[in-house]
Amino acid sequence: MSVDRKTFVFSDVARTNGAFVTDRRSLEVVRERIVAAIRTSVADAGADGVVVAMSGGLDSTLTTALAVEAVGNENVLGLGLPCHKTDAAHVNDARTLAEGMGIDYEEIQLRPLLEAFEGTVASELESESTSDASGRPDERTHAVGNAVARLRMVTAYYAANRQSRLVIGTANRSERLLGYFTKYGDGAADVYPLGDCYKTEVRALAKHIGIPRRIIGKEPTAGFWATQTDADELGARYDVIDPLLYRLVENDLPIEDAVADLRIDRETAREIESLYEATTHKRSTPPTPGIPDRGDDGTDSLR
Template sequence: MQPSELATEISDWIKARVIEAGAKGVVIGMSGGLDSSLTAVLSKKAFPDTTLGLILPCDSRSRTEDVAYARMIAAQFGIETKEIDISRIFAAFLRLLEVDVDSEIEIDIATANLKPRLRMVCLYYFANKRNYLVVGTGNKSELFIGYFTKYGNGASDILPLGDVLKTEEQRLAEELNIPREIITKVPSAGLWEGQTDEAEIGMSYSDLDKIILAMVTEDFKGSRAGYSGCDPELVERVRRMADASQHKREGIPVFRKRC
């Protein structure tokens, strides 16, 4: 599918889902990265007058360039934004939980995951206040291996990029005239200083997407030939991550009593 056609289909899908829910618009967390920028622009196409972007720096280490990129996208595409510094809330949580900031904040994943979960609270506040839906920014690559925070950036009402691989996003972003510096910037969830997605995942998105494509192609299922050119260790790593994160992609299990 051509990028222009895909962009139209996604925007139409966003509009249909929101109308179906009886909502009036959408709210998106804007981090300045490719995923959120792309989601915001597609949402703006669907709802020109009722798209809200939230820029939510969460501590003093939040990169000023990320905020600048989020502002750039908002200005270029005319997206209404609210910028809310939630650093003090984050700091208060750390004190209440007795987190040793100096020794733990850069390495403890439970502490780092507080950031996207606090942002989720803000997104749903404005969604509730305005009768909007929260639009998630995750892509197919991240969903497949569970690379998102449960009830954090993984919490949303709709997920328009959920069937779009990370490497496919670049062509889509170019079609929508998203600035080149955002398309090429190193992906990072900003969980701690110096953190990057690919370092945490343990491979490049290019390698990850190649493996995912092999795994989801019917002809390749269960066939080693399908992974020709893929590092066997990386294939196994993707399998482990996908299996271990299955609970993050499913609904909450409900006990069913016998009749």
């Protein structure tokens, strides 16, 4: 297996603590590389700063902290973008964290936008939502959840356009490899500071730079519905997912060898592998027809 990597590459970082970057020395190198890359991206774009959508979770908190180090707290805008009642605790965390970092912070309630969307667009295109017998939300609920993620990114880019800033994405490598993000929602950004870091490494880096333990210890969730968690959606926790993905993607091992090496459930491993394969389109630039005599602009071709 292979994946096109267009974020920051840490191939030269020593891995003295196994496959993942978790020792202090290597984490410091990664920290310096990420901070320098954010600073360079802002300078190259001639931007005045960055915008980060803050969920109150680990990834967005770490991303914001690294952005502050890169460009200064006066040049970072945090956005709290709640949409559901269950977002209240998380947005309170985001607000507190933003205040602690000394950055500008704006909180915008997106519920009215979602209600307008459902009353105009969704009501015309979809039948009434139902749930299956397991209680898991149906496909329409997933589609609405994706719409919320895109409303958040519309808001972030509006702020960026109005204030000459870059939008900083918060997705990590584990999420990117599994397509665990909304295309053109939280998957849209100008820079992905954590894009080469597995979730295992995100946690280690967060501890290294002093992110509060209560944030590091939060159960990962995309916040699509009240009880949603990453583990439920992906079929396993990251301490299972990351070692498997590393072997499949970085080491290019066959699934049988990876399963034997890790001694994990074969069906779970197959499901994770299938997620990786099925979400290739999320990690690729949309293809063009490949008309002859046109210059290569870096996009994929339909040929």
